[in-house]
Amino acid sequence: MEESRDSRVKRFLTSNGMVILGFIFILCLIALLAVGLVQNKAQSENFKYGIVFDAGSSHTTMYIYKWSAEKVNDTGLVYEIEACKVKGRGIASYRNLQEIPVYMSQCMGRAKDVIPRFKHQETPVYLGATAGMRLLRFDNKELVEKILSSVSSLFKSYPFNFQGARIISDAEEGSYGWITINYLLGRLKEKHSPKSLFWRKNESQSTYGALDLGGASTQITFVPVNETHTSSEMLKHFRLYGRNYTVFTHSYLCFGKDQALLWKMARNATQLQSDLLLEPCFHPGYTTTMATRKLYGSYCSRKFNNLDQGDTIRIQGTGNFLECQRSILELFNASFCNTYDCVFDSVHVPPIWGKFGAFSAYYYTMSFLNLTSEDVSSEEMVTRKMEEFCSTPWAVVNTTFADVNKKYLSEYCFSGTYVLTLLQKLGFTEYWNQIEFLNKINGYAEAGWSLGYMLNLTNMIPAELPPPKPFSRPTYITLMVFFSLLLAVVFILGSVIFQKSSHFWK
Numbered sequence: 001m002e003e004s005r006d007s008r009v010k011r012f013l014t015s016n017g018m019v020i021l022g023f024i025f026i027l028c029l030i031a032l033l034a035v036g037l038v039q040n041k042a043q044s045e046n047f048k049y050g051i052v053f054d055a056g057s058s059h060t061t062m063y064i065y066k067w068s069a070e071k072v073n074d075t076g077l078v079y080e081i082e083a084c085k086v087k088g089r090g091i092a093s094y095r096n097l098q099e100i101p102v103y104m105s106q107c108m109g110r111a112k113d114v115i116p117r118f119k120h121q122e123t124p125v126y127l128g129a130t131a132g133m134r135l136l137r138f139d140n141k142e143l144v145e146k147i148l149s150s151v152s153s154l155f156k157s158y159p160f161n162f163q164g165a166r167i168i169s170d171a172e173e174g175s176y177g178w179i180t181i182n183y184l185l186g187r188l189k190e191k192h193s194p195k196s197l198f199w200r201k202n203e204s205q206s207t208y209g210a211l212d213l214g215g216a217s218t219q220i221t222f223v224p225v226n227e228t229h230t231s232s233e234m235l236k237h238f239r240l241y242g243r244n245y246t247v248f249t250h251s252y253l254c255f256g257k258d259q260a261l262l263w264k265m266a267r268n269a270t271q272l273q274s275d276l277l278l279e280p281c282f283h284p285g286y287t288t289t290m291a292t293r294k295l296y297g298s299y300c301s302r303k304f305n306n307l308d309q310g311d312t313i314r315i316q317g318t319g320n321f322l323e324c325q326r327s328i329l330e331l332f333n334a335s336f337c338n339t340y341d342c343v344f345d346s347v348h349v350p351p352i353w354g355k356f357g358a359f360s361a362y363y364y365t366m367s368f369l370n371l372t373s374e375d376v377s378s379e380e381m382v383t384r385k386m387e388e389f390c391s392t393p394w395a396v397v398n399t400t401f402a403d404v405n406k407k408y409l410s411e412y413c414f415s416g417t418y419v420l421t422l423l424q425k426l427g428f429t430e431y432w433n434q435i436e437f438l439n440k441i442n443g444y445a446e447a448g449w450s451l452g453y454m455l456n457l458t459n460m461i462p463a464e465l466p467p468p469k470p471f472s473r474p475t476y477i478t479l480m481v482f483f484s485l486l487l488a489v490v491f492i493l494g495s496v497i498f499q500k501s502s503h504f505w506k
């Protein structure tokens with residue numbers, strides 16, 4: 001009686017001890033998993049940063065990009081955390097070089113605040129200048145050098161890793177814009193299906209063409225269906241994520257919207273008998289004056305210089321869409337064309353096909369005019385809107401859009417008509433519904449050449465596709481948890497059976 005109570009107590013203690021042990025074992029496993037997960041999360045938060053100054057003809061913008069160091073070679077994972085508009089005009093328009101650092105340093109100060117201090121030294125800074133500086137280079141190479149070196153010495157005085165300030169080429173501007181949008185839209189890398197344990201390639205995705213409209217130049221870049229009739233200088237070859245791409249890219253200097261307007265007005269002003277220019281691309285009732293030095297001062301408008309004119313001309317809007325479009329069409333000289341796929345400026349653009357992303361001033365203009373929606377699927381719809389908008393009196397436009405920047409507002413009639421005409425001339429008449437007007441893509445970053453430029457210079461897009469991991473991260477974690485729990489159950493069961501069997505043998 002005494003003995004059996006003793007053995008019951010022993011058995012009770014042993015079996016409960018096993019339960020407690022098993023419980024502790026499970027707790028340990030859970031703790032291990034939690035530590036593993038937390039550890040991996042901390043790793044993915046090891047971020048890197050990059051700064052690009054887009055020194056355009058009209059203004060400079062500083063972009064700060066951020067990405068996870070772990071996922072460096074994936075696609076679409078870099079995002080823009082700051083777009084700082086540098087105060088003032090484009091860098092090419094400064095004659096007093098002291099002014100440039102004053103404005104630039106405000107954005108650099110912002111970069112110092114936004115990027116953690118311990119990351120400053122490893123963060124690259126690039127400045128790329130576009131058509132404004134290309135135009136200035138025709139007139140004054142020395143000034144171009146001075147501007148770039150003044151910017152460089154400012155950047156060197158900051159704790160970042162300065163990588164250079166330069167004018168990017170036409171082809172770079174077009175190609176990097178193309179890389180940016182296709183990277184952000186996830187069009188460069190084949191997607192793998194996570195549903196299968198065996199990785200399989202989805203059908204190959206086609207890329208988007210890129211349309212960039214600036215103030216001084218405009219670019220078109222896309223993969224042509226057939227490149228055999230295209231001049232080899234306009235074709236660029238890339239190998240990205242294991243695939244070869246041949247893109248057609250061309251930049252039209254002076255066909256940016258600010259230079260095109262100046263050029264058009266200078267051309268019309270040559271026929272003036274007085275100092276009054278009637279401008280169909282401005283709203284009725286809109287008046288302004290312009291210094292002839294400015295009107296004829298650009299490389300693009302200079303050939304129309306009329307020495308007989310005084311210091312200023314008066315400009316008065318007439319708000320006539322048809323007249324406006326006619327005067328814009330005169331800029332597109334097709335006299336060298338001899339085949340069907342020929343457009344302005346004697347450049348042969350291959351036939352348009354596939355989807356296109358239109359950004360920068362294409363987007364700003366069309367978004368103001370409410371013409372970016374998918375419902376606006378034809379050129380006629382845009383034409384009707386422009387006819388109505390251009391004929392609206394300036395007083396009405398000005399009060400309806402009281403909070404819109406006055407310079408942009410006064411020019412939207414011209415800009416909209418110009419976008420329409422340019423796209424017609426590029427061959428989009430039948431393909432209007434193939435164009436998507438893009439600004440910030442999927443919330444990651446603004447469309448433009450600057451992200452593509454940084455991706456290229458930091459080698460973030462590998463030529464070859466990295467071999468895929470056998471399991472996706474969620475599958476990996478699920479399997480780990482499953483097997484750990486199984487292990488625990490087996491261990492506990494094993495212990496219990498062992499315990500029971502040892503009693504049996506006693």
Ligand SMILES: Nc1ncnc2c1ncn2[C@@H]1O[C@H](COP(=O)(O)OP(=O)(O)O)[C@@H](O)[C@H]1O
Pocket residue numbers: 055056057058059090130131132213214215216217218256257258360361364365408
């Ligand atoms: N909110 C806006 N509305 C209309 N146009 C805009 C707006 N913001 C910028 N722009 C225009 O976008 C163009 C940007 O060109 P930019 O990048 O400076 O020149 P480029 O690329 O030729 O060197 C300019 O014509 C500028 O006036």
Ligand SMILES: [Ca+2]
Pocket residue numbers: 056057130213214215360
């Ligand atoms: Ca630009």
